[in-house]
Amino acid sequence: MLDSDTLIQHYLEGTLSDAEAEQLHALLKAQPELGERLIQHFEMDAMLRATKPLAANNIIRPALLPKRRFTFATVTSVAALAACITLLGTWIVLPWLKSDVEETTASVAVLTRGVNLEWESAPITPGTPLSPGLLKWKSGIAQIEFYQGARILIEGPAELQLVSSGEATCTRGKLSANVPPQAKGFRINTPKGTIVDLGTELALM
Amino acid sequence: MNLAETHAAQVFLSHHDFVKGVALKYAPWPGLMDDITQQVFLEFMAKESKWDLSNDARPLLATMTRHIAMRLWRERTRQQPEVVQKLADHIRLLAEEREKPPRYEDKISVLRSCLQKLPEKSRELVELYYYNEIGTPEIAEQINMKADTVCRALSRVREKLRECIQQSMNQGGHAHA
Numbered sequence: 001m002l003d004s005d006t007l008i009q010h011y012l013e014g015t016l017s018d019a020e021a022e023q024l025h026a027l028l029k030a031q032p033e034l035g036e037r038l039i040q041h042f043e044m045d046a047m048l049r050a051t052k053p054l055a056a057n058n059i060i061r062p063a064l065l066p067k068r069r070f071t072f073a074t075v076t077s078v079a080a081l082a083a084c085i086t087l088l089g090t091w092i093v094l095p096w097l098k099s100d101v102e103e104t105t106a107s108v109a110v111l112t113r114g115v116n117l118e119w120e121s122a123p124i125t126p127g128t129p130l131s132p133g134l135l136k137w138k139s140g141i142a143q144i145e146f147y148q149g150a151r152i153l154i155e156g157p158a159e160l161q162l163v164s165s166g167e168a169t170c171t172r173g174k175l176s177a178n179v180p181p182q183a184k185g186f187r188i189n190t191p192k193g194t195i196v197d198l199g200t201e202l203a204l205m
Numbered sequence: 206m207n208l209a210e211t212h213a214a215q216v217f218l219s220h221h222d223f224v225k226g227v228a229l230k231y232a233p234w235p236g237l238m239d240d241i242t243q244q245v246f247l248e249f250m251a252k253e254s255k256w257d258l259s260n261d262a263r264p265l266l267a268t269m270t271r272h273i274a275m276r277l278w279r280e281r282t283r284q285q286p287e288v289v290q291k292l293a294d295h296i297r298l299l300a301e302e303r304e305k306p307p308r309y310e311d312k313i314s315v316l317r318s319c320l321q322k323l324p325e326k327s328r329e330l331v332e333l334y335y336y337n338e339i340g341t342p343e344i345a346e347q348i349n350m351k352a353d354t355v356c357r358a359l360s361r362v363r364e365k366l367r368e369c370i371q372q373s374m375n376q377g378g379h380a381h382a
Contacts, residue, residue, distance in 0.1 A: 002353065003353070003357070005356055006356040006357065008360065009341060009356035009357075009359055009360060010356070011235070011292075011296075012235055013235065013340060013341065014235040015340070016289065016292075018286050018288045018289065021286075021289045021291075021292045022288050022292075024292055025288070025291060025292040025295060028292075028295055028296070029295075035296070035299040036299075038296065038299070039233065039296070039299055040363075041363050041364075042229070042233050042296075042300075043229055043309070043312075044366060045363065046225070046229055046238050046309075047309065047312060047316050048331065048335045048363070048366075049335055050225070051313070051316060051317055051320065051335070052335055052336050107261055107264055109264065110264035110265065125257060128257070128260055129261045129263070129264040129265075145264075145268060
C-alpha cells in the first residue's frame, strides 16, 4: 500500500498502475482534504515545468497537427519584437491604458450573442466583456456567458444587473439559463425571490 | 504574418499564463495543459479576424480554453483504463469546484524567486526531475535512494515552494523556502 505522496507523484508522472489508481481514488473519497492537496501539487507541478529553461530542442512541441503558416515559436519571437516597438507608444498613453486595464480586470461575463438588440444604454457588441453593472435593452435577445460558466438567454425588454461571475439580478425580461456542472451554485435574483442552480436548466418568465 | 496577426499573437501571449491557469482548472491531467494552450492559440489565431481585440480578451480566451480543455480531456482520458478514467473524472470535478482558476500568471513569477531560495539538494532534485526530465525511478537509482523516498522528497519540495509563494504574495516581500 503506497502513501498518498507517492500516489500523487505517480499521477503527476503519468505512471499510475490500475491498482494505484483505484487506491488513490479510494483515498480521495475517504479523505476530501486530500483532493485539495492533490490539486495544489498538480498546479505546482505544472508551474515548475513552465520554469524549465528554454533550449533549442525543447521549445514547445505541438501535440496537434499545426499545418499552419506559422508556429507558436515563430510567432513568439515576432510578437516579442513587435511588443518592444509597441511599448514605445504605450508608455505615452499609460494613464488611460491603466484605467482601461483596471476596468476590464473586473469583468465577470461576456456578451456572446445578440439578436436584434435595441439598447437603452450604450450599445454593446458581441464579444465585449461585461463588468458588474446594469444592462437594459428594449427588445431583442442577448446571450451572456458568465465567467463561472453559466450561460443565459434573455429576451427584452429586459433589465439585468450583473453582480459577479456567479450571480445576477433580473428585474425584467424572459430568461433561460444553462448552468453546467462547474457553475453549480449560479444565482439569479428576481423580484419574486432568488433561484440557485443545482445543475439543471431553468427558465423565468 | 501580417500586422493583424501579429497583434493577435501579442494579445494571446500577454494572456498566455492566464490561459494555462484556466486549462489547469478544467483539465488537470499530466501534460495536457501545454497541449490545450497550444490548441487555444491555434484556434484563436485561425479566427483572429473575428475577434474584437480592443477590449479585454480574457473572457473570450477563458471560454475558448474551457471548451478546448473539455474536448482534449475527453480524447485523452478515453484512451485510459476505466479505473483511471474514474479517478481522472473525480480529480477534474475537484478542480472545477474551485471557484476561480488558479492565479497562475501571478504565481509563476514569484515561483522563480522562491526556487532561488531552495536548499541545494532540493534544487538539484528539481533540476533532475523537472529540467532534465528524469523519472523518479531513475533519480532514485542515480542518487542511491528508494523510489518512494524520491517521490516524497519531490512532494516536500513542492509544498515548500507553495508555502514560499503564498508567503510572498501575502506579504509582498521576501519569503524563504
